[in-house]
Amino acid sequence: MDLAAITERIPNRKAKEIYERICRQTTISKTELLDQSGMTVSTMTRLLDELTSQGLILESGFGASTGGRRPILYEKNPRYAYVFGLEISRTLSKLVLVDLGMNKLDSTIWNMTAEMTPDVLIRLIADEVERMLKAHKLEKNQILGLGIGAVGPVDRLSGTILEPSYFLASGWQNVEICRFLTERLGIPAMLDNGANTAILAESWVQRAQSFKHLLYIHAGVGLRSSMVSEGKLLYGAVDMEGSVGQMIIQTDGVVHRDPSGNYGALESYASLYAIEKAARSALKKGRATNLAHFVEDPEQLTYAHVLEALNRNDPLVVEIMTEAATYFGIGLANLLNILHPEKVILGGPLIAGGDLFFQTATQVAIRKTYYYPAYQVVFSKGQLGEEALAIGAAVMVMDQLVRL
Structure with a gap:
């Protein structure tokens, strides 16, 4: 499985734009979306119907009336899919399971000891993913992907951790972490520097500011x-x-x-x-x-x-x-x-x-x-503290939904 499986979930460019605008808000009305996008009423109605039928967005009540009928409000459906976020750092590694609202459902932490080689950690991650899926009664087709924020340097395009310094365990050179986890789990994986995923998380939390x-x-x-x-x-x-x-x-x-x-x-x-x-x-x-x-x-x-x-x-x-x-x-x-x-x-x-x-x-x-x-x-x-790197790795995957 590759990342195209995520980006193609919303095939229409205009639908991606509307979905992204809805994701930036807690709730938003059709009128506000029309004002922001410049689209016609018929186009907007069609796109909102498509996103609703796919389960990507929800109708969430009515807004205040400005003299006529109260407008329908829309919001992102956090239960449309779920995402795993993984932090790999020198002192610890952390796996979180979140919904698309970045609400944490589960998490596990491992200390990065001298025994925590890539093979050992990958086996632990795979076992924990399976445990979380079973515990929360989720199927793999409900999982959007697995994001990884790791100590660099990394090659994010190939999904490889290159030559990081100061790991206690051996073997952390040129680790094709995305390929290994995708083959093991059957879930698309993507990688970036942990500092990048952390700022993605904090930026997402503050998206309305x-x-x-x-x-x-x-x-x-x-x-x-x-x-x-x-x-x-x-x-x-x-x-x-x-x-x-x-x-x-x-x-x-x-x-x-x-x-x-x-x-x-x-x-x-x-x-x-x-x-x-x-x-x-x-x-x-x-x-x-x-x-x-x-x-x-x-x-x-x-x-x-x-x-x-x-x-x-x-x-x-x-x-x-x-x-x-x-x-x-x-x-x-x-x-x-x-x-x-x-x-x-x-x-x-x-x-x-x-x-x-x-x-x-x-x-x-x-x-x-x-x-x-x-x-x-x-x-x-x-606002996310020590959760930022792992949560941000999940945000990175979620962002692929609106990637062209």
């Missing part, structure tokens, strides 16, 4: 970014996985952990790796901290220990997190000065770990933004 230019940054083991402009994802000549993390903050700065990385790169100062490294170094120097109670060997210290100490307001950990957030804010200011997004959505473990990192980073970014206060930017942790 007026933001045209959104920037997303995922701060975790590394730094990943994506941008939406006028509702469309922006792509470079190559997959831009990790490129924001290579932004140079100090030309004679810290040596990157990867031999091919830049000296003084942003992710050497603001990432899970950088924070763990700073905390381990402080322990070895005998700094006073609650971290000493968690591990005997500083090399065993993890970000989870750092978060636990942060929740206890440990002065050393507050210092480490504040310094990392300050560097992150400098990098964020560089992006604002170049891209000028209207809204910036920050996600990932560093953002989810508490308000200190988010507040410090955004305050630093604002102070170093050139056109501030004339240029105002909105910062957000996003």
Whole structure:
């Protein structure tokens, strides 16, 4: 099965346009659709009848009268089909089952341990898909597809995860993940960078708002970014996985952990790796901290220990997190000065770990933004939080319905 099976579900170009307009709204009337599309009444009536008979849209009551008959309201039918969304990241992988309203019906999370090779994960995913289908009494012909948001770099056209860094397990090079899962499940699959799927999810949630230019940054083991402009994802000549993390903050700065990385790169100062490294170094120097109670060997210290100490307001950990957030804010200011997004959505473990990192980073970014206060930017942790990558992978599949 290929993606044409999704795009051909609505074969008519004008029907795709109307369906997309309905999807952007909670409910909308025929009159509003006529005003927005410029189509004739007869054409609009025919298209709405076609979409209704296919089960893609529903009549959802009547709108307020403006003097005549109350208009019929239309909405997307969330139960027309269902979608699987899959996140594959360095620390965890997550599978969600959603309807077309992006309402979550089920989910499963796997920790990406040293044993989680592609073969092992694919087997677990396939088993879990079958379990979810059975649990929710769904047939495979009710499934629109499986979207995957993965650590890059990826080749989204061939559905291949290329050569990602820092996986604990071996074998994550040139993995034809879409082909493997499609053959195993009989469900069309598509792939993109996880940062791209995350911003798709947040953009979909905010589809009724007026933001045209959104920037997303995922701060975790590394730094990943994506941008939406006028509702469309922006792509470079190559997959831009990790490129924001290579932004140079100090030309004679810290040596990157990867031999091919830049000296003084942003992710050497603001990432899970950088924070763990700073905390381990402080322990070895005998700094006073609650971290000493968690591990005997500083090399065993993890970000989870750092978060636990942060929740206890440990002065050393507050210092480490504040310094990392300050560097992150400098990098964020560089992006604002170049891209000028209207809204910036920050996600990932560093953002989810508490308000200190988010507040410090955004305050630093604002102070170093050139056109501030004339240029105002909105910062957000996003409405979907850690669900964004997997939900966005499902949105990517759903969007194929209106793809020409």
